[in-house]
Amino acid sequence: MKAKIHVTLKNGVLDPQGKAVGHALRALGFDQFGEVRQGKYIEIDINDMTENAARHYAEAMCDKLLANTVIEDFDVEIEP
Amino acid sequence: MKAKIHVTLKNGVLDPQGKAVGHALRALGFDQFGEVRQGKYIEIDINDMTENAARHYAEAMCDKLLANTVIEDFDVEIEP
Numbered sequence: 694m695k696a697k698i699h700v701t702l703k704n705g706v707l708d709p710q711g712k713a714v715g716h717a718l719r720a721l722g723f724d725q726f727g728e729v730r731q732g733k734y735i736e737i738d739i740n741d742m743t744e745n746a747a748r749h750y751a752e753a754m755c756d757k758l759l760a761n762t763v764i765e766d767f768d769v770e771i772e773p
Numbered sequence: 774m775k776a777k778i779h780v781t782l783k784n785g786v787l788d789p790q791g792k793a794v795g796h797a798l799r800a801l802g803f804d805q806f807g808e809v810r811q812g813k814y815i816e817i818d819i820n821d822m823t824e825n826a827a828r829h830y831a832e833a834m835c836d837k838l839l840a841n842t843v844i845e846d847f848d849v850e851i852e853p
Contacts, residue, residue, distance in 0.1 A: 699814050721837055727818035734779050734814040738807035757801055
């Protein structure tokens with residue numbers, strides 16, 4: 694099965710990458726939008742586990758490596 | 774409303790960032806997984822548009838700036 698993981702900056706944490714994307718979009722003539730926030734999206738193929746075990750496994754990966762939980766939130770979806 | 778955009782490498786395109794994440798996970802003792810692919814996740818607040826117009830607007834942003842459509846696919850979801 695596949696774990697689909699989103700890692701995003703917590704609300705209130707400054708997002709310079711999102712700001713840069715916003716500026717670049719305005720420079721291209723897009724102006725009908727407000728805030729831009731950029732995060733990471735990670736897909737991991739997980740072997741031979743129940744859906745619940747795979748979710749815990751992916752959450753452990755986020756805690757240990759994929760997300761900096763001081764400034765980032767993560768969200769794990771499991772696709773069977 | 775909010776556009777939620779996923780930008781991922783096309784199948785078959787080498788993903789060194791995903792490979793590096795996979796190596797780091799194995800070094801931490803995780804071994805029950807196969808391939809890791811990493812992409813970008815972008816949230817954009819879009820002003821005063823119908824859902825359909827917002828989707829086209831976000832797709833235009835992807836075509837012009839957010840995705841390199843030679844090697845990347847994008848997917849736009851609109852959250853009202």
